[in-house]
Amino acid sequence: MNTRKLPWTEKYRPSSQKEVVGNIDSIQSFVSWMKSWNNGIPKHRAVLLVGPPGIGKTAVVGAVANDLNFELVEFNASDKRNKDHIEIHVSRAAMQHTLDGRARVILLDEVDGLSGTSDRGGVGAILKIIDYSAHPIVMTANDPNSPRLKDLMKRCKVFHFVPIDDDAVMQVLLKISGANPNQVSEEMFASIVARAGGDLRAAISDLEAVIEGRLANDEIDLGTRDVRRTVVQTLRRLFMVTDSAIARMVVSEGNVDHDSMLLWLEENLHLHLTTPLELELGLNALSNADLYLGRIMRQQNWKLLSYVFDFLSSGIASSRRKTPYRRVEYTEPLWPLLIWKGKKKREGKEDLISRLAPIAGVSMERVYEKCIRTIDSIIEISPKQMGKFAEWLSVNKKMFGRKGSRG
Ligand SMILES: Nc1ncnc2c1ncn2[C@@H]1O[C@H](COP(=O)(O)OP(=O)(O)O)[C@@H](O)[C@H]1O
Ligand SMILES: [Mg+2]
Numbered sequence: 001m002n003t004r005k006l007p008w009t010e011k012y013r014p015s016s017q018k019e020v021v022g023n024i025d026s027i028q029s030f031v032s033w034m035k036s037w038n039n040g041i042p043k044h045r046a047v048l049l050v051g052p053p054g055i056g057k058t059a060v061v062g063a064v065a066n067d068l069n070f071e072l073v074e075f076n077a078s079d080k081r082n083k084d085h086i087e088i089h090v091s092r093a094a095m096q097h098t099l100d101g102r103a104r105v106i107l108l109d110e111v112d113g114l115s116g117t118s119d120r121g122g123v124g125a126i127l128k129i130i131d132y133s134a135h136p137i138v139m140t141a142n143d144p145n146s147p148r149l150k151d152l153m154k155r156c157k158v159f160h161f162v163p164i165d166d167d168a169v170m171q172v173l174l175k176i177s178g179a180n181p182n183q184v185s186e187e188m189f190a191s192i193v194a195r196a197g198g199d200l201r202a203a204i205s206d207l208e209a210v211i212e213g214r215l216a217n218d219e220i221d222l223g224t225r226d227v228r229r230t231v232v233q234t235l236r237r238l239f240m241v242t243d244s245a246i247a248r249m250v251v252s253e254g255n256v257d258h259d260s261m262l263l264w265l266e267e268n269l270h271l272h273l274t275t276p277l278e279l280e281l282g283l284n285a286l287s288n289a290d291l292y293l294g295r296i297m298r299q300q301n302w303k304l305l306s307y308v309f310d311f312l313s314s315g316i317a318s319s320r321r322k323t324p325y326r327r328v329e330y331t332e333p334l335w336p337l338l339i340w341k342g343k344k345k346r347e348g349k350e351d352l353i354s355r356l357a358p359i360a361g362v363s364m365e366r367v368y369e370k371c372i373r374t375i376d377s378i379i380e381i382s383p384k385q386m387g388k389f390a391e392w393l394s395v396n397k398k399m400f401g402r403k404g405s406r407g
Pocket of ligand 2: 058059109
C-alpha cells in the first residue's frame with residue numbers, strides 16, 4: 001500500500017475546468033476544439049499549449065478530458081520518447097479506438113523536452129502521426145522559441161498560456177488553506193504569491209512547505225515588507241479576506257492613512273459588498289469609523305484611532321458574507337468635492353434617501369451623494385439585486401437606476 005502523502009500540487013490538481021484559473025480565452029478555445037471532435041475530425045488534429053511552467057497547461061488537459069468524458073492517454077516527459085517509441089506507442093494510441101467507444105485524447109507533455117539525437121526523429125514521428133490520428137493530440141511546451149517546436153507549430157493550433165495573475169494565485173492559496181487560514185499570516189500569503197511570479201505550482205508547493213513548517217518566514221520573505229503598498233493593493237488584499245485578524249494586519253501593513261482608507265472604501269465597497277445585508281454591514285462599519293473620527297477630532301483623543309482602524313479593516317472584511325471575491329477596478333474618490341457640492345437635483349429620490357439615512361447613519365445629503373449612487377452601481381452590475389434592495393428599504397423598484405438608463 002502506498003502510504004506516501006500526495007504532494008499538494010497533485011492533491012489539488014483540478015479535476016474540472018471550473019477549477020482551473022487564468023488563461024480564460026486560450027482555455028475556452030481549447031475546449032471548443034476538443035468538443036469539435038464530437039462532430040468529426042476538425043481541421044487541426046493537434047494543438048500545442050505553450051507557456052512557462054506551473055500555470056496549468058497539463059492540468060487543463062486532464063480537467064477538460066474529465067469534464068467531456070474523454071479517455072486520457074498521457075505520454076509524459078519521463079517516458080522514453082525516441083522515434084521508435086513514439087512510432088510504436090503513440091501511433092498505436094492514435095490509431096486504435098477505445099474499447100468502450102469513448103472518445104480519447106492523447107497528451108504528449110513537454111515536447112520541447114524531447115532530447116537526445118533522435119529529437120528530429122521524435123518530432124518527425126509526431127508529425128506523421130498528426131496526419132492520420134483518429135483522436136485529438138494535445139502537446140505542451142514551455143519555450144515558444146525552442147527550435148524543436150518550429151515544425152510542430154506549423155501543423156498545430158497553438159494556444160499561448162501566460163503566468164497566472166497574483167490575485168488568482170492568492171485565491172487558490174486561500175481556498176486550499178481554507179479550513180484554517182490563520183495558520184498562515186497574510187504577510188506570508190503575500191510573500192508566497194510574490195515569489196511565485198505567476199507559477200501556481202510553485203505557490204502551492206511553497207504553501208505546503210510553510211504549513212508543514214519546512215519553510216520559515218524569513219526564507220520566503222522577499223522584502224515585500226519594505227514595499228509600501230498602495231491603497232489599491234490594500235483594498236484588494238482587504239477584500240480577499242474575511243477573517244478579522246488578517247484584515248487588521250492587511251490594513252496596518254498597508255500604511256494608508258485612515259482618511260484615504262475611509263474615502264476609498266466609501267467609493268468602492270459596493271464592488272465587493274453586493275447584497276443588501278453586506279452593504280448594510282459595510283456602510284455601518286464606515287459610519288462607525290466616521291463617528292469615531294469625528295470624536296477624535298473634537299476631543300483630540302487619538303487613542304480612539306485603533307477603533308477607526310478596526311471598523312475600516314475587520315468591520316469591512318467581515319461584511320462580505322456571500323459575494324465571492326473578484327478582481328475589480330477601483331475608482332478614486334472625488335471627495336471632498338462630492339460631499340460639499342451642496343444640493344443637487346435629487347431626481348425624486350427623497351423617499352429612498354429618507355429610508356437610507358438612518359440605516360447608514362449619515363446625513364441625507366451624504367446618503368444622496370454616496371449610498372444611492374452605490375446602490376445604483378450595484379444594481380447596474382447585478383440587476384438581480386434590485387428586488388432585494390427594494391424589499392430591504394420598502395420602496396418601489398422604480399426608485400433605482402439612473403433615469404432612462406435602461407429600457
Ligand atoms: N491554472 C491553474 N489552475 C489551477 N491549478 C493550477 C493551475 N496551474 C497550476 N495549477 C496547480 O499546479 C499543478 C501543476 O500544474 P501543471 O498543469 O502541471 O502546470 P504546467 O503544465 O503548466 O507546467 C497542478 O496540479 C495544480 O495543482
Ligand atoms: Mg506540464
